[in-house]
Amino acid sequence: VSGPDYHLEVYRKAKAGHRPSLTRLISTLEAGRPGLSGVLGAIHADAGRAHLVGLTGAPGSGKSSLVAALARQLRKRGRTVAIVAVDPSSALTGGALLGDRIRMDEHTLDQGVLVRSMSSRGSLGGLARATTDVVAVLDAAGWDYVFIETVGVGQAEVDIMRLADTVAVVSVPGLGDDIQAIKAGLLEIADIHVVNKSDLPGAQRTASELLGMLMMANAREGAWPVPVLSTDALAPGGIAELVDAFDDHRRWQEASGEGLARRRRRAAERIRVLARDRLMERLQDPSTSAAFDGLVDRVVDRSMSPHDAVDALFEAFTRPESLAGRK
Ligand SMILES: Nc1nc2c(ncn2[C@@H]2O[C@H](COP(=O)(O)OP(=O)(O)OP(=O)(O)O)[C@@H](O)[C@H]2O)c(=O)[nH]1
Numbered sequence: 001v002s003g004p005d006y007h008l009e010v011y012r013k014a015k016a017g018h019r020p021s022l023t024r025l026i027s028t029l030e031a032g033r034p035g036l037s038g039v040l041g042a043i044h045a046d047a048g049r050a051h052l053v054g055l056t057g058a059p060g061s062g063k064s065s066l067v068a069a070l071a072r073q074l075r076k077r078g079r080t081v082a083i084v085a086v087d088p089s090s091a092l093t094g095g096a097l098l099g100d101r102i103r104m105d106e107h108t109l110d111q112g113v114l115v116r117s118m119s120s121r122g123s124l125g126g127l128a129r130a131t132t133d134v135v136a137v138l139d140a141a142g143w144d145y146v147f148i149e150t151v152g153v154g155q156a157e158v159d160i161m162r163l164a165d166t167v168a169v170v171s172v173p174g175l176g177d178d179i180q181a182i183k184a185g186l187l188e189i190a191d192i193h194v195v196n197k198s199d200l201p202g203a204q205r206t207a208s209e210l211l212g213m214l215m216m217a218n219a220r221e222g223a224w225p226v227p228v229l230s231t232d233a234l235a236p237g238g239i240a241e242l243v244d245a246f247d248d249h250r251r252w253q254e255a256s257g258e259g260l261a262r263r264r265r266r267a268a269e270r271i272r273v274l275a276r277d278r279l280m281e282r283l284q285d286p287s288t289s290a291a292f293d294g295l296v297d298r299v300v301d302r303s304m305s306p307h308d309a310v311d312a313l314f315e316a317f318t319r320p321e322s323l324a325g326r327k
């Protein structure tokens with residue numbers, strides 16, 4: 001059995017709390033099979049209630065340990081927690097976040113916690129798309145918090161972090177890599193800075209350096225003052241304060257209008273990406289490719305400019321008979 005009705009039925013069960021249906025739907029969405037627009041529409045209509053929290057930072061900074069501690073704290077507060085660990089580098093290494101699975105074991109028997117690892121397998125663009133859909137279904141299915149953990153500090157991580165309502169950038173005591181990470185663009189996307197491993201020497205100094213870098217931005221009228229929080233994910237320490245900061249940030253966003261602005265940016269970007277994907281699919285479609293080759297011929301023999309060829313293509317998308325006539 002397959003098809004749109006089948007996916008909607010799986011989604012209905014997932015929303016009702018049936019875990020196997022949820023994990024099956026996540027796998028389907030991750031694979032991005034055709035025929036999902038119906039269920040994606042239903043998911044979109046239901047989503048928008050969860051607090052999406054992104055955690056990123058240098059490899060080994062303690063993101064997974066932090067997420068585990070955060071999940072424990074949130075469970076104490078009666079909230080449900082879904083964790084999506086995304087590894088963009090797995091396209092190169094072929095590895096998955098095995099360690100994350102092991103460290104999360106303590107939570108596997110808890111119905112209020114769900115852990116999912118995602119690797120890119122294919123393209124990085126595909127990973128961002130898959131992550132967007134998986135996070136949306138978790139939100140729609142009623143999870144209170146959805147954590148998105150990414151390893152590393154590249155553009156792929158920044159793109160994935162744009163999904164989140166609140167982005168926490170995790171640093172560790174001692175400089176070097178962290179400053180590199182911040183230079184790579186993480187400073188602009190951080191809503192909260194976390195200095196994890198605060199049990200190690202130099203934590204105070206790292207926190208001061210971060211605060212120094214934030215001083216100008218934090219002094220701006222009406223800006224969210226990005227806090228720098230110290231945590232020890234293992235002891236644990238500072239975890240309740242971090243959860244409070246997530247909630248403060250969300251409240252501030254809703255009060256200031258920044259939340260709506262962010263949702264608008266996210267929606268606009270999503271439409272753009274999907275439009276671009278759809279366009280590329282159309283260009284690769286066999287029904288278009290013959291006509292496309294015809295346009296290539298004309299650009300090569302200079303009877304048509306590339307710009308006019310694009311005009312012809314766009315016309316063909318709305319009036320398919322137009323290209324045939326032009327050949
Ligand atoms: N001393 C100390 N060690 C920590 C703390 N948090 C995590 N660690 C240790 O740091 C190591 C890396 O922790 P992870 O939670 O796997 O870090 P990560 O950022 O998820 O790592 P990747 O996903 O591989 O990038 C582990 O050995 C942890 O036990 C902390 O607060 N203090």
Ligand SMILES: [Mg+2]
Pocket residue numbers: 063064065097100149151
């Ligand atoms: Mg990790």
